[in-house]
Structures are given as structure tokens and as C-alpha cells.
Amino acid sequence: MRAILTTIGKDKTGIIAGVSCYLAQNDINIVDVSQTIMDGYFTMMMMVDVDDAAADFEKLTQELDALGTKLGVDINIRNQEMYDAMHQL
């Protein structure tokens, strides 16, 4: 399953490192990534492949949530179908 991972928050050193390090440790491959500053906020989007992930989706969500708190950002992961359904005809 492909998922979209969004990371939003105040810019600081180590956000990309923190997130990608977690993904690597959990066998989640980054398929695509884009990062920008929107309205003064650090905004990173990643498309990831969670098929080989070490943990189930619920655990991933919880751990990423905790990681977000540690890094001072909001991290969300959602099935990519959600975005496709809403925005693609």
C-alpha cells in the first residue's frame, strides 16, 4: 500500500533526518518526496511504500505521532487512495 506522509511545523534542524531515519529503520521506502515552506511553515510530503513495513499501520500512526511531538511538528500518514479519491476524477 502506498501512503502519503505529511510533516508540517516550524522549521528547524533535523526534521527531515528524523523522519527519514524512522522510515528507514522500519523498512518503509520513500517513493517520492517534496518539501517547501508554505505560509512560513516547513511542509514536507512523502509518498511511501508500507508493504514491507516492520509495524502495522496503527502502530506506525502512533509512533509517527510520537516522533512528531519529539520533533515539534505534525506528522500524518494516510492511505494514498484518500487523496486520489478526493482530488482525481
Next chain:
Amino acid sequence: MTLCTSYRRPVLETEKIMETVRMVSEEKLDLRTITMGISLLDCIDSDSDRACQKIYDKITKKAKDLVRVGEEIETEFGIPVANKRITVTPISLIAAASGDHDYVKYALALDRAAKTVGVDFIGGYSALVQKGYQNGDKTLIKSLPEALTQTDLVCASVNVGSTRTGINMDAVKEMGEVVKKASELDYMNNAKMVIFCNAVEDNPFMAGGFHGVGESDVVINCGVSGPGVVKAALEKVKGESMDVVAETIKKTAFKVTRMGQLVGTTAAKRLGAKFGIVDLSLAPTAAIGDSIAEILEEIGLSSVGAHGTTAALAMLNDAVKKGGIMACSHVGGLSGAFIPVSEDAGMIKAVNAGYLNVSKLEAMTAVCSVGLDMIAVPGDIEASTISGMIADEAAIGMINAKTTAVRVIPVPGKKVGDTVEFGGLLGYAPIMDVSHASSAAMISRGGTIPAPVHSFKN
């Protein structure tokens, strides 16, 4: 640093992804309900104990994974699902074979099954008497106050009229008395009971949901919500013409419905059930920022209840349908804007400020999705006055060929201006004033209001 690689098509469309994230986290986009409709026609038995056992067994078997799958979807799609619910075939049809003198036993069986599978509500303790009563209907209606008092999760509904059959005024009279009696036992009972005209058979919303006899054995319907998202979209078109407002609502409704369609079909697939419909209703919650009243105010009314409210609501309702219909394969249920008082922070505020009364709400029901919904009234209201309110609403539904309903809650010991707390999604409500003139003589006539002629429609 900006990184972007291409893959099939530009997949990471930043703006669109951000829009979805914002809709969920800030604008309270959620799915109001995933509802499993279960037919109980194969549970009919002349021995009521055996029938209740069959009902319990079938519900707990078919819906055993409903809550788990609902939660799974919540996590995976990151969309909160406010309620997981079950609807069943109207119990008056199932229980009629038994010859019992009351059907409380059936309500208890439904309640037990609902608790076992962990859903929030179970609907279908219902009777359809738009044209007349069969024996099962009579027994069920008589047992309503008791059945609702003895159960926690069971919701009831009675359909008293339709455009094709007219209005059963005997039922209207009786339901006034039932509402009154139910409130004397426990006023919360009436939060779980709706009186309909033109009830629909695939409605996933409570308290009026039931599983119609024309439906498949097990069906997943879902109800989307999203007033906050519509309001947020309208904030961006301040001062623009009504055409732009309608267009904006349409586009937003489309996106919200696509989400409902995805969640509904995914849930149906995982539960091995047929996917039924998406109900396009905008359903508010008592939380600030999730209110139909606030949408109407964003359109340009200083408060809901101002002149122009009905027009704004009509446009909103229509635009939601236009946007939603193309977004999903099957639309059904009630599909429109709900205007419950207790469940909508903006409505509560307008009532407290004196801008909104029962008469204005009644006018609004002519163009919205349901009717006089979650309205708390003084406990000493006459049963015939409640029947009068039911008759008025049923007439609006009958003449306009739409669904209308009444869910009024007489609260014993409370008077106009007091507040009553219902809790959870049901919110809280100020006690509203009703007309003090009597409807008794008309209501006591009983009989039937004939179906309207529609060839001279104007």
C-alpha cells in the same frame, strides 16, 4: 530546498494534499456514520423467544467486525468516523408473527446485540403506518415508551404519512400521546424516536434509520458530514455573488462525498457486504465550527432565523446534492442539511438570542433534509399539541413529496428559557416555546388526510 521527482503523473500535489489535511484537522471533516443495514426477515418466528435469539445471532454474526473495520479505516485514511451503527428491518413486521402483547423483548434483543458488537446505535424498532395499522404496528407503537426506557442503544421511528397515501391521523394522534408518555418515563427516550412522513428505507442516520424490506440482506451505507469544511470554503468567497456561493458549496460537497464513497466502498468490501448508498447530509455537531447555522451566517445572515434564512438553506441543500450526486455511485438516505437545534452550536445560540423559534424552524423544514429535529419543549405540553406539530410537518412532507420528521423532546419540570443537556453527539438545548392555542379538537377527529392530487401541482 525543493525536491520533486515525477512518477506517472505529478503525484505530490502539495496544495491538494494540504487541502485534505486541513479539512480533517482544522475544519472537522469526518464521516458521521458507517451503518450496516441487516435484514431480519429470515428471523421471523411465531415463538418470540426463538425469534429474538435468531435476531441476536444474525446481528452479532453479520456485524461482528463492523467496529473493528470502522476503526481500521479511521486509522488508515486518517478520517474520524463518529459513529458505527446498525439498522434492521422494522420490528413491527418481524414481531407480528408472534402474537405477543408487547415487543419490549425484541427491543432488548436488539440492545443486547448492539452492545455485543460495540456499535453506537441500532435503529429499526419501527412501524410503517402511513396508510393503516396492522396488528404488529399497534403492539409496537404501544410498547414504544417502555421499550425505549428499558434499552440504551435502540432507536425507534414511526412513519405516519406519505405523498402517495396521505396522513394517518389516528397514528398522528397516538404518537403525540406516545411522545408525552415516553418523556414522562425518561425524556431522553424522545431523543431516540422520530416520527416521519415519507420515511426512506436506506437512511443511515438515527434515530430514524431502518433497513427497508426492498434492501439486500446486508448493506453498508454511510453518511458524510462536513459543515465546517463548507463554512471554511465559503470564508474564501466573502462578498461574491450567490452564484459563486452555490458553486463553492457544490465543489466542496463533491470532495466530501468522494471521501464518503471511498470509505463506504472500502468498508463494504472488508465486511463482505454490499455497498448501499452515501447519504449526502450535512450533519452538524455541537462543537463550534461544525454548524449548519454558521454556514448560513457565513452566507450573510447576522443570525440564523433572520429573513432570508429559508432561501439560504434551500440553496445550500440543493448545492450539496448537485455536488455530491456526481461524486458517488449511489446517493440515497435523506441527503441534505440537517437542522437539529440541540446538535448545532449556532442554532442553540440563535434560539437563546430570540432569533429562532419553532415557526421559523418549521418553514425551514420545507427546504431542508428532515424536520423539527431535537427540539426541547416544556414538559407540560399537551399531547394534542405535539400531534399538531407532527401533523404540520407530515403535511409539509406530503405536499412537497419530501421526507419530513419530528423529534421533539418534552422535558418534565422544565420551562421556556431553561436548558437541558443530552450529552455526546446529541448536545444540549434551550427549552423552546410552542403555540398555546389548542389543536385538540382537530387531532381527536382521527381518520386520514387523503393523499394530495399532484397533477395540479403549483
